[in-house]
Amino acid sequence: AAEVESALLRLAEVQDCAVVAAPDTLLGERICAFIIAQQVPTDYQQLRQQLTRMGLSAWKIPDQIEFLDHWPLTAVGKIDKKRLTALAVDRYRHSAQ
Numbered sequence: 001a002a003e004v005e006s007a008l009l010r011l012a013e014v015q016d017c018a019v020v021a022a023p024d025t026l027l028g029e030r031i032c033a034f035i036i037a038q039q040v041p042t043d044y045q046q047l048r049q050q051l052t053r054m055g056l057s058a059w060k061i062p063d064q065i066e067f068l069d070h071w072p073l074t075a076v077g078k079i080d081k082k083r084l085t086a087l088a089v090d091r092y093r094h095s096a097q
Contacts, residue, residue, distance in 0.1 A: 064092055
């Protein structure tokens with residue numbers, strides 16, 4: 001996750017990011033990137049291509065990219081990755097319908 005987050009943070013439109021592994025019935029798990037953006041890109045494929053050009057391996061490119069305005073936080077103020085994982089599953093389920 002750290003390598004993917006590092007690559008995402010090098011993109012001009014990304015202010016902050018977090019990467020989680022979400023369960024997937026076909027793949028076992030899929031990479032989901034949550035991004036707080038300076039500007040939300042209109043072309044997700046272009047975002048994936050930028051990551052590839054930066055040298056990120058194809059299997060590390062996020063399968064799912066979601067944009068947020070703010071992070072869900074734990075009681076101690078850290079990014080709540082469990083909530084992000086649940087959100088990834090929920091949004092993926094809704095997009096597949």
